[in-house]
Amino acid sequence: MRSLPVGDHGLLIELDSGDAAEALHAELLRRSAARQLPAVREIVPAARTVFLDGLDDPGRLAAELPTWRIPPLRRGDSKTVEVPVRYDGPDLAEVAEVWGVTPEEAVRVHSGTEFRVAFCGFAPGFGYLTGLPERYQVPRRATPRTRVPVGSVALAGPYTGVYPRSSPGGWQLIGTTDAVLWNAAREPAALFAPGTRVRFAPKEGRA
Numbered sequence: 001m002r003s004l005p006v007g008d009h010g011l012l013i014e015l016d017s018g019d020a021a022e023a024l025h026a027e028l029l030r031r032s033a034a035r036q037l038p039a040v041r042e043i044v045p046a047a048r049t050v051f052l053d054g055l056d057d058p059g060r061l062a063a064e065l066p067t068w069r070i071p072p073l074r075r076g077d078s079k080t081v082e083v084p085v086r087y088d089g090p091d092l093a094e095v096a097e098v099w100g101v102t103p104e105e106a107v108r109v110h111s112g113t114e115f116r117v118a119f120c121g122f123a124p125g126f127g128y129l130t131g132l133p134e135r136y137q138v139p140r141r142a143t144p145r146t147r148v149p150v151g152s153v154a155l156a157g158p159y160t161g162v163y164p165r166s167s168p169g170g171w172q173l174i175g176t177t178d179a180v181l182w183n184a185a186r187e188p189a190a191l192f193a194p195g196t197r198v199r200f201a202p203k204e205g206r207a
Contacts, residue, residue, distance in 0.1 A: 003062035006051070011058040013050045013065065018130060018158070021048050022118055023073040025194060028052070045119040045194050047128070080197040083162065085111070085153050087202055089173035091141075095155060098138050107202055109136065110174065115160055115198040120190065125164035125182025127192030132160065144170030151177045153200065160200075162192075175200075 001024075002014040015021040025045040031037040038061060041054025055061060087107045096106035115131035132155075140156045145168060148154070152163045154171035161171060164181035177200075181191050192198065 001065060003058075003065060005058050005062070006053075009053060009055050009058065011052045011055060011062055013052070015048050015050070018047055018118055019073060020070075021045055021050055022116070022130075022195075023070050025050050025119075026073055027068070027070045029195070046121070047119065080114075080199060081191060082199050082201050083153075083177050083179045084203045085175040085177045085200045086204070087111075087153075087175040089153065089175045091172040092174045095138055095172050095174055099136055106174070110160070111200045111202050113200075115200075117192045117194050117196045117198065118159075119194050120192065122161075123164055123167060123182075125190045125192065126161055127181075127190075127194075127196070127198075129160040129192075129198055130158060132158065134158070138172050140170040141172060144168055148173065149176065151179070151181075153177055 004012045004014065006012050013024065015024060022045065025043065028037060028043050028050065032040065032043065038055055038057065040052050042052070044051040092103050092106060096103045099106055099109070101109065113131045115129040117127040118130045120127050137158050138155050147166055148163050148169040150163055150166045152173045153175040154161050154163065154169065154173050156171040162177060162179070162181055163169060179191060183189055
């Protein structure tokens with residue numbers, strides 16, 4: 001763990017792994033809710049970092065962090081969101097081939113996995129979901145698509161994601177969903193938040 005000051009009131013904490021970043025983020029939220037953390041405006045997780053902004057004394061927290069006992073991440077501590085998916089993506093067969101299984105088996109693997117939102121970014125409502133074992137990691141496409149349809153369920157590296165709007169993208173597309181990932185008129189606007197558990201439920205209509 002390494003703590004780096006960011007301006008007068010920010011602290012960037014670098015971790016050795018994504019799991020460690022998720023565990024620290026969960027502990028920071030727990031301590032904040034229990035009023036055991038100095039006042040902070042934002043706690044923002046990323047792939048292997050957690051950023052805190054709005055601290056009165058970032059140096060003091062940086063000195064305390066190495067003394068903390070951070071419990072291992074418990075996957076069952078947050079709410080679960082179920083996302084209905086039609087496994088009809090144009091890259092499903094290619095992903096199945098990389099995994100060494102049939103497309104039908106690939107659907108069972110993906111829909112049988114409990115995911116967790118590690119962090120959010122790229123676009124409003126886009127969550128980076130972890131949970132697939134390492135052997136199921138797939139590379140990004142060599143040539144990104146200029147337009148990925150809204151609601152596309154996709155894989156890249158260790159992550160699963162759902163495109164909240166149409167945009168360019170290089171992830172492998174395995175399905176589509178009608179779930180609304182971002183709605184500014186909804187509270188909260190984002191369907192996914194860091195720590196949320198996610199399950200994908202197959203729907204009729206796979207090609």
